[in-house]
Amino acid sequence: MAGGGFDNNVPTKFPKLSVKWPKGSDHLKAERAKATFNVDAVSKFVFGDDYLNRVKKIVPILESEPAFEKTQRYYQSRYQRIAHAYEKDKRMVELAEEFKWDDEDKRIVNVLYDQVSPYSLHYLMFIPTLRNQCNEEQRELFYERAIRNEIIGCYAQTELGHGSNVQGLETTATYIPETNEFELHSPHLTSSKWWIGSLAKTANHAAVMARLIIHGKDYGPHPFCVQIRSMEDHRPLSGVTVGDIGPKFGYVTIDNGFLMFDHYRVPHISFLAKFAQIKPGSGEYVKPANARLSYGTMVLSRANIVNGSGTTLARGATVAVRYSAVRRQFVDSNEPRKWNNQVIETPVIDYTMQQYRIFSTVATVYALLFTGRKMIQLYHLNQKEMENGNLGLLADLHATSSGLKSLVSTITIEALEDCRRACGGHGFSLFSGLGYAYQDYLPLVTFEGDNYLLTQQTARYLLKTYRSVVSGKAEPNEHNLTITYLTEYLKSPTAAMPVSTGAELLNPEILLTAFGYRAAYGITQLIEQIDNQGRSWNSVLVDINRVSRSHSAYVIVHNFFAALQQASKTELAVPERKVLQTMAYLFALHMMEKDMTEFLISDYITSTQAKLIREQTLELIAQIRPNAVSLVDAFALPDYYLASALGRYDGDVYESLVDFVEKEPLNQTIVIDSYEKYIKPFVYAGLKRQKNESKL
Amino acid sequence: MAGGGFDNNVPTKFPKLSVKWPKGSDHLKAERAKATFNVDAVSKFVFGDDYLNRVKKIVPILESEPAFEKTQRYYQSRYQRIAHAYEKDKRMVELAEEFKWDDEDKRIVNVLYDQVSPYSLHYLMFIPTLRNQCNEEQRELFYERAIRNEIIGCYAQTELGHGSNVQGLETTATYIPETNEFELHSPHLTSSKWWIGSLAKTANHAAVMARLIIHGKDYGPHPFCVQIRSMEDHRPLSGVTVGDIGPKFGYVTIDNGFLMFDHYRVPHISFLAKFAQIKPGSGEYVKPANARLSYGTMVLSRANIVNGSGTTLARGATVAVRYSAVRRQFVDSNEPRKWNNQVIETPVIDYTMQQYRIFSTVATVYALLFTGRKMIQLYHLNQKEMENGNLGLLADLHATSSGLKSLVSTITIEALEDCRRACGGHGFSLFSGLGYAYQDYLPLVTFEGDNYLLTQQTARYLLKTYRSVVSGKAEPNEHNLTITYLTEYLKSPTAAMPVSTGAELLNPEILLTAFGYRAAYGITQLIEQIDNQGRSWNSVLVDINRVSRSHSAYVIVHNFFAALQQASKTELAVPERKVLQTMAYLFALHMMEKDMTEFLISDYITSTQAKLIREQTLELIAQIRPNAVSLVDAFALPDYYLASALGRYDGDVYESLVDFVEKEPLNQTIVIDSYEKYIKPFVYAGLKRQKNESKL
Numbered sequence A, B: 001m002a003g004g005g006f007d008n009n010v011p012t013k014f015p016k017l018s019v020k021w022p023k024g025s026d027h028l029k030a031e032r033a034k035a036t037f038n039v040d041a042v043s044k045f046v047f048g049d050d051y052l053n054r055v056k057k058i059v060p061i062l063e064s065e066p067a068f069e070k071t072q073r074y075y076q077s078r079y080q081r082i083a084h085a086y087e088k089d090k091r092m093v094e095l096a097e098e099f100k101w102d103d104e105d106k107r108i109v110n111v112l113y114d115q116v117s118p119y120s121l122h123y124l125m126f127i128p129t130l131r132n133q134c135n136e137e138q139r140e141l142f143y144e145r146a147i148r149n150e151i152i153g154c155y156a157q158t159e160l161g162h163g164s165n166v167q168g169l170e171t172t173a174t175y176i177p178e179t180n181e182f183e184l185h186s187p188h189l190t191s192s193k194w195w196i197g198s199l200a201k202t203a204n205h206a207a208v209m210a211r212l213i214i215h216g217k218d219y220g221p222h223p224f225c226v227q228i229r230s231m232e233d234h235r236p237l238s239g240v241t242v243g244d245i246g247p248k249f250g251y252v253t254i255d256n257g258f259l260m261f262d263h264y265r266v267p268h269i270s271f272l273a274k275f276a277q278i279k280p281g282s283g284e285y286v287k288p289a290n291a292r293l294s295y296g297t298m299v300l301s302r303a304n305i306v307n308g309s310g311t312t313l314a315r316g317a318t319v320a321v322r323y324s325a326v327r328r329q330f331v332d333s334n335e336p337r338k339w340n341n342q343v344i345e346t347p348v349i350d351y352t353m354q355q356y357r358i359f360s361t362v363a364t365v366y367a368l369l370f371t372g373r374k375m376i377q378l379y380h381l382n383q384k385e386m387e388n389g390n391l392g393l394l395a396d397l398h399a400t401s402s403g404l405k406s407l408v409s410t411i412t413i414e415a416l417e418d419c420r421r422a423c424g425g426h427g428f429s430l431f432s433g434l435g436y437a438y439q440d441y442l443p444l445v446t447f448e449g450d451n452y453l454l455t456q457q458t459a460r461y462l463l464k465t466y467r468s469v470v471s472g473k474a475e476p477n478e479h480n481l482t483i484t485y486l487t488e489y490l491k492s493p494t495a496a497m498p499v500s501t502g503a504e505l506l507n508p509e510i511l512l513t514a515f516g517y518r519a520a521y522g523i524t525q526l527i528e529q530i531d532n533q534g535r536s537w538n539s540v541l542v543d544i545n546r547v548s549r550s551h552s553a554y555v556i557v558h559n560f561f562a563a564l565q566q567a568s569k570t571e572l573a574v575p576e577r578k579v580l581q582t583m584a585y586l587f588a589l590h591m592m593e594k595d596m597t598e599f600l601i602s603d604y605i606t607s608t609q610a611k612l613i614r615e616q617t618l619e620l621i622a623q624i625r626p627n628a629v630s631l632v633d634a635f636a637l638p639d640y641y642l643a644s645a646l647g648r649y650d651g652d653v654y655e656s657l658v659d660f661v662e663k664e665p666l667n668q669t670i671v672i673d674s675y676e677k678y679i680k681p682f683v684y685a686g687l688k689r690q691k692n693e694s695k696l
Helices: A024-033 A039-047 A049-063 A078-098 A103-113 A120-133 A136-147 A291-326 A352-387 A394-421 A424-428 A435-445 A451-470 A481-491 A508-532 A538-566 A574-594 A596-601 A607-633 A653-662 A673-695 B024-033 B039-047 B049-063 B078-098 B103-113 B120-133 B136-147 B291-326 B352-387 B394-421 B424-428 B435-445 B451-470 B481-491 B508-532 B538-566 B574-594 B596-601 B607-633 B653-662 B673-695
Strands: A153-156 A172-176 A181-185 A193-196 A205-214 A217-227 A240-244 A257-261 A264-267 A337-339 A342-344 B153-156 B172-176 B181-185 B193-196 B205-214 B217-227 B240-244 B257-261 B264-267 B337-339 B342-344
Touching (some): A024 A653, A039 A352, A078 B673, A120 A136, A120 A205, A120 A217, A153 A193, A291 A352, A291 A394, A352 A538, A352 A574, A394 A424, A394 A451, A481 A508, A508 A574, A508 A596, A596 B596, A596 B607, A607 B538, A673 B078, B024 B291, B024 B607, B039 B574, B120 B136, B120 B205, B153 B193, B181 B217, B193 B205, B291 B394, B291 B435, B352 B607, B394 B424, B394 B451, B394 B538, B451 B508, B481 B508, B508 B574, B508 B596, B538 B574, B596 B607
Parallel strands (some): A172 A205, B172 B205
Antiparallel strands (some): A172 A181, A193 A257, A205 A217, A240 A257, A337 A342, B193 B257
């Protein structure tokens, strides 16, 4: 213990002083008074009453639950955070029962809590796998117990040496006819299951993907449901090696694990037999039906990523915009800012560079939310069609969802980080609420299909569709945007943008045609390289990525304009429609600016038009300025969700930072132990020296 | 404690298995055999013998010192990491004495250790401030004791409400003639010093920037050296409130603090009086001489940032390239990869998209290292000139260093993160060695001049220089690149790039002219807006940022080509020159690609030429492929520095990951406490249910 005979356990408190006038809340009140539209009306249009009412009901419950307290995570170690997340998982089961939460309520609770936890993969992957893959007997044995949390599971696919290439997995499951068992085995170190969420310390069961071997023949990866730990004492069973894969850049609160098998025997019933089957004894393999139906699930999961990205980025935008309205920096000598007739430093939201950075992100959030909503609609439409045996929508929807997942997560992580930077120095404090958000969103660019790999799927479909359109085999239909823009393009492949003033850009048709042209042009260039120049697939991967991005940009821009056009006057009154229309234009022009080269390189636009696009973007930004704070208020994110000193609704940023700081563990004692060991020796040597010198 | 009567303290061990053949080290050996140049010769050219020899001497020392052990930080909590960093600081003093390390040795030790620590700001800011600002008496009282660590200090400038705008600081230091003292005071909550490194728990002194008030007159911010804690027991002195500002996104190992004064009196000698002086009693203020000389220090600090960025990014590139040569993914069915006549999955380094992402970063590292070297040379040249009373170099050097700091740190953080992503899933593990590197580099885009703010300084200088060149008042000289390219541009402002084949692009003169044209064109456009269209400074901030970026890109490209052209044949033999020349071309074309819009919008290049640039980039990348691993080997980063499972020199990546994982604290026991509290109740309910059901 440190200390020189005084009480060391005295927390540090700030003096009771006010911040330099005007306060943050004064600024935000003034901003809100400037809005030209009704915030609640926009929230309602974007999210719907049902969602908003659920949030309103749930937030006070979570705020009063210690297991759901969100700010302590900023101070905790990895191990404390994991333990707290376990507590949340258990409490969640109890609360769900008490308040009769349905699946949508539970989803919202998890969005608000905003952190993975040890049971996450049990719910997100293990249970859905069992639901889809169990036969009747297995349903009772595994699925029913899993939903009561009597067995806790994980989904063990990825291996140390294999991620995206599922066909290359090394773990084997060899059928042993004599005992009607499977022998699970990890032949190499690289065969170890790896990255498996909820596995390291939590799960007692695992859905394992392993190569099925029967009578020496390799049938490729198949799913097994396998007990890995004792139900009595949680010890790994003999033949199973399991543990944690160590610290990560984010996802601190989940126990990603590894799993190896040493000739580990499991009974016949472990083979999940809803689709393929293996006859006991003979080991005869009965093939599954068409697996394409499972593409639907991927579409839903990607639609959820797009939607979730909208929410995550809304968080970044909310924090950045509100704090920019509060944070003042420099007196702009040309246009000094006054408050009650006194010159104050200019709030950073008044600098055009700051506006340029953060307003485009606000527009992007709206774009993502509308596209997420649209994709979920399409998913349901497609499910219905498939039930009627119609697979006509599937290919486009699947390809588009791949491209969108890639583009949206790339855009989101970049914009989210820019929101953090736009908060200046305090953005680096965890109390901004944006640090963990960044770390926990980040894996999305890699998993659920690596963002670069995914674009190959999209491009393959686009090339195929192009060929169909050219050969007259593809008919335009309202749900297939690809055919629409390709058909349009082929009518006039040397078109140019018919715009000579900035104002003419503010036209959905003009903008959509430009995005369609760009996408189609990229596809033709790719076709040219592959078909006529004999280039290999590998050699054109860079262009493949560009084509997928162009296609996805078209889709998002389209969905934004379409959402506004399709809204009735009751759904969207004039003032709200106007501000959202401005957002849509800003988003489209922002996306054009980001990829201006693509538009210029096809000669669809001229350098003069490129300059118009830049100027018009700045015009829109100036128009948005008075509505900026209200536009993020309309995202309706409660302070509980934000857990941010900088982004709180009332704007009292600095008072809040001080409150957070007083809770810092280092501030609970006066002197830390390290003082005695590492500082004092030098200091005391100095005191001794001074004493000796004064004696001389 | 968890456990059901068994010994729970059993570490998890992996079975002794090999990885799937071929091993990582087999891959890297094969890669190294392909190199067309001598790795050591390139290292020597880039870093010089002296540096390389020092590293060779120092690394084994650090490797054997527990205080310098680098991998345990991946598992430690914030508090453990801080304590370990204190230990390093103390041990460093002892080792420096033992091995007679000079300043350059110590700098290298800190580069290799690669983590800020509680004493960092004492050395980096407190001591230099005292060196520059103390008069003779203060030198003995403060500086001499500081270098013996008898007093430990920090540099307290930034406040809760004020970062970049130093003139707006709120803390006051009022001269009290009666007692010949100063009274330090924090009038508002926002006046609290904030973000001050080494302050929270370490420092007993602070160099405080406070507004000097004498007889009611405000002289603006001045530096004071102030004792804040007792030398006896380290308690904050009465009138001082001090503590930690809480957890951050990175910089975990330093105690950034806050500091408030409540009418706190300090003696007259606290006012650092090398420049301005205050006469005791009368309080007469004696003005300092020209402060422009201090710009030299800023140049050096920014040159060090550029150099340091090269090293940090070299780390990213080394890890990404080596691991890409080891990591295999999919069999490319068009061009199946064989090893000893057997088909293996293709190493990801063979996919063009991966090459495109990481090889351009390798080239960027070389570019940053050469520009860093050049800036340090210019700094010394300028210091010499200034000593002779010649300020002719200062303005350009200062403006360029601002722009470079902004561009280089923006590029570095983006490319570093892309290196991490290029490692796929395992890039998200802290064992990649890139997570902390990212978190600790990140503040650089905000501090030492926010990257957006800084570009205004550069642009101001560029506009001024343009006006001088136009009016014939600026003469070209070899050290002023700005005047050179502006003069060039003004000779033919409607020039176009004289290139019709990809090969013609491989010409330093062609490329430099293009970069110069782009920069100059941007400046003229800005001048047009401000001078002729009457636009305010605030309204053109976006273009200001573009202009600074264009200028800085020109400088970096110039320095790369110049470094090669100026090298003699002994310094750089043909094979090494050739590979570095290819790197220089790739860097230049990569920078053109990144900002292609800027080149297109000025009509200096056509869309056809833009396509040539893209194609030629891919050509260069293909040429580099056989040398990729050797090009990162030439960065000469020891495994100690990398602390990375993925980037180690021998390539045995998976074996290394497994070693790291075995040390994970969660793997030292079989069952964690949370099992009892949060999992077992559900599981046991299930067991009970089963028992009851079997009884029925």
